[in-house]
Amino acid sequence: MLDVKLKELVAxxxxxxxxxxxxxxxxxKAKQLEPQQYDIxxxxxxxxxxxxxxxxxxxxxxxxxxxxxxxxxxxxxxxSEYYDSQIGKTFIPHKTRCKFGAxxxxxxxxDAAFFDLYPDDVFFMDPQERIALExxxxxxxxxxxxxxxxxxxxxxxxxxTYSEYQKLIxxxxxxxxxxxxxxxxxxxQGPAVTSDxxxxxxxxxxxxxxxxxxxxxxxxxxxxxxxxxxxxxHYTSASHMLSPTIKPCSSPFGSDDxxxxxxxVVSILLKPLKQALQDKDNIYAVIKSSHICQEGKTxxxxxxxxxxxxxxxxxxxxxxxxxxxxxxxxxxxxxxSLLGDAIELEGLTAAFSRFTNKKEFCPIGxxxxxxxxxxxxxxxxxxxxxxxxxKSKTLIPLINFEKTNFNIKIENxxxxxxxxxxxxxxxxIEINKKQFTLPRxxxxxxxxxxGNIGHLILEEHIATDILKQTLDYYFIPLSSKTADQLEETAxxxxxxxxxxxxxxxxxxxxxxxxxxxxxxxxxxxxxxxxVVFIVNNLETLVKQLHQFKRKDSNLNIITKHKDxxxxxxxxxxxxxxxxxxxxQSWNDLAKLWVQGENIDWEVFFNLYNxxxxxxxxxxxxxxxxxxxxxxxx
Numbered sequence: 001m002l003d004v005k006l007k008e009l010v011a012x013x014x015x016x017x018x019x020x021x022x023x024x025x026x027x028x029k030a031k032q033l034e035p036q037q038y039d040i041x042x043x044x045x046x047x048x049x050x051x052x053x054x055x056x057x058x059x060x061x062x063x064x065x066x067x068x069x070x071x072x073x074x075x076x077x078x079x080s081e082y083y084d085s086q087i088g089k090t091f092i093p094h095k096t097r098c099k100f101g102a103x104x105x106x107x108x109x110x111d112a113a114f115f116d117l118y119p120d121d122v123f124f125m126d127p128q129e130r131i132a133l134e135x136x137x138x139x140x141x142x143x144x145x146x147x148x149x150x151x152x153x154x155x156x157x158x159x160x161t162y163s164e165y166q167k168l169i170x171x172x173x174x175x176x177x178x179x180x181x182x183x184x185x186x187x188x189q190g191p192a193v194t195s196d197x198x199x200x201x202x203x204x205x206x207x208x209x210x211x212x213x214x215x216x217x218x219x220x221x222x223x224x225x226x227x228x229x230x231x232x233x234h235y236t237s238a239s240h241m242l243s244p245t246i247k248p249c250s251s252p253f254g255s256d257d258x259x260x261x262x263x264x265v266v267s268i269l270l271k272p273l274k275q276a277l278q279d280k281d282n283i284y285a286v287i288k289s290s291h292i293c294q295e296g297k298t299x300x301x302x303x304x305x306x307x308x309x310x311x312x313x314x315x316x317x318x319x320x321x322x323x324x325x326x327x328x329x330x331x332x333x334x335x336x337s338l339l340g341d342a343i344e345l346e347g348l349t350a351a352f353s354r355f356t357n358k359k360e361f362c363p364i365g366x367x368x369x370x371x372x373x374x375x376x377x378x379x380x381x382x383x384x385x386x387x388x389x390x391k392s393k394t395l396i397p398l399i400n401f402e403k404t405n406f407n408i409k410i411e412n413x414x415x416x417x418x419x420x421x422x423x424x425x426x427x428x429i430e431i432n433k434k435q436f437t438l439p440r441x442x443x444x445x446x447x448x449x450x451g452n453i454g455h456l457i458l459e460e461h462i463a464t465d466i467l468k469q470t471l472d473y474y475f476i477p478l479s480s481k482t483a484d485q486l487e488e489t490a491x492x493x494x495x496x497x498x499x500x501x502x503x504x505x506x507x508x509x510x511x512x513x514x515x516x517x518x519x520x521x522x523x524x525x526x527x528x529x530x531v532v533f534i535v536n537n538l539e540t541l542v543k544q545l546h547q548f549k550r551k552d553s554n555l556n557i558i559t560k561h562k563d564x565x566x567x568x569x570x571x572x573x574x575x576x577x578x579x580x581x582x583x584q585s586w587n588d589l590a591k592l593w594v595q596g597e598n599i600d601w602e603v604f605f606n607l608y609n610x611x612x613x614x615x616x617x618x619x620x621x622x623x624x625x626x627x628x629x630x631x632x633x
Contacts, residue, residue: 056503128163157212
């Protein structure tokens with residue numbers, strides 16, 4: 001079907017056929033297209049990234065052109081005991097030519113009490129498990145759900161390659177335990193699969209999650225990718241492949257050879273698109289198709305095959321029915337090898353050229369130019385960048401890109417390197433002298449050492465306009481387990497509303513007070529310490545958050561007081577709640593809620609056009625659990 005090039009296909013149609021196609025496009029503009037049978041929506045995102053504790057913070061730093069690479073922190077190990085700048089690519093036991101990486105802000109702090117764990121339990125847990133518990137909770141809240149509302153029919157699919165904690169303490173730390181730990185705490189009872197396929201691990205996890213959803217083995221799927229570097233063997237065993245410079249991956253497609261390790265723990269939540277639309281979910285993007293395979297026998301073990309990589313991408317376009325000319329961004333594997341990057345571009349060019357002869361129409365960028373190589377979490381770092389580009393409708397450039405790899409010939413290909421920050425314009429097709437705007441689409445490639453390779457095709461979600469509904473005043477609740485955490489939560493919301501508005505190009509239509517109220521009332525567990533803000537606009541909400549932080553009094557900021565006239569043990573409290581909701585008596589309702597009464601909001605919100613939105617998630621009260629340092633051999 002895709003053998004005919006897109007423009008040639010339109011040209012072959014008769015005028016009557018072109019008119020029919022034009023009418024079809026015109027009709028489709030008036031209504032949202034029905035989701036395809038195999039479309040999978042990404043509805044939640046939670047992560048810890050290099051130097052960033054959330055995807056909001058990560059995006060701001062990406063837009064600023066931050067180079068996240070630093071020297072190995074002394075909190076991990078003393079790199080001077082292992083680093084040798086003179087060894088080149090020669091293998092010398094316990095030595096490395098690289099002393100750089102992109103690291104999490106902290107890797108040894110964890111809110112054990114929140115997850116009902118004792119300190120002794122934590123000591124025997126791989127730090128990757130600890131952080132994954134937190135990012136999974138954040139991911140679920142980011143989607144606008146509580147674990148109870150999400151239910152038990154949730155599959156868990158993780159991608160990880162290293163489990164280095166067992167080198168520091170005398171335990172056997174198996175990769176599969178991460179899924180088991182998540183399933184145990186949240187009581188998830190769907191499939192639980194761990195993928196170890198090098199830097200393709202997370203993409204394979206995504207693919208398996210999509211397949212499981214299509215086969216209805218689970219209703220929702222959680223995908224987790226992890227890479228936390230705990231031991232210098234991570235560097236010494238791969239020294240010949242690593243970069244001796246501070247440039248991440250020596251800039252993908254650049255003239256240097258080698259890559260730099262990057263950390264990250266990222267969780268995403270997936271659901272069939274049709275169901276996500278019914279559930280009023282926040283949809284970051286739609287996975288249109290995923291494809292994986294093994295390269296098999298190549299010129300030598302661990303080498304790549306441009307022919308097999310091209311076939312992988314061609315097959316994915318074929319089975320999805322998506323034409324490459326509709327792709328407006330490519331996020332390649334870009335592993336930082338002089339030969340490997342050239343092979344990848346050759347394969348990409350061959351795959352696209354199978355369907356089009358257009359040149360230099362599609363930009364290429366790479367998260368690896370900012371952070372380096374995330375290995376087991378690599379695909380989810382790539383995906384985070386693409387999702388945030390979709391949300392902001394902005395393309396960010398390759399950085400540290402000074403000189404092109406001499407093996408690469410991009411000038412006569414369908415691609416060009418994204419060199420500046422610019423608005424992401426959607427592709428346009430002309431039919432019957434009429435122009436039609438197509439959705440923004442992107443591809444992600446991940447190629448693992450040893451031949452595991454995978455490819456994703458993603459599409460932006462264009463939400464339909466909904467009837468705007470308003471209230472006179474809105475009930476905005478926040479809660480935490482402690483008063484200090486509640487204050488930190490208010491601080492996070494101030495920062496979010498004041499600094500992060502540009503992360504979502506549809507901010508004004510998405511971040512209405514009604515959607516904020518809906519998400520916080522429906523999608524958060526009410527903890528012991530509570531506060532309610534009664535507001536009529538977003539500016540007032542931000543002002544009241546500042547007042548709460550300063551402990552200023554305001555009749556529309558309702559907190560729990562010891563001298564409150566509300567009796568939390570009064571059995572009549574629950575009987576009053578429906579009337580307060582019906583009459584929108586928010587102050588009276590808030591006084592009950594902050595004293596511990598729970599509220600069923602479902603009936604109220606069924607009357608309104610609302611949707612889940614991404615908002616700051618729970619502020620964990622992390623404690624330090626020191627991780628033993630490696631012993632020098």
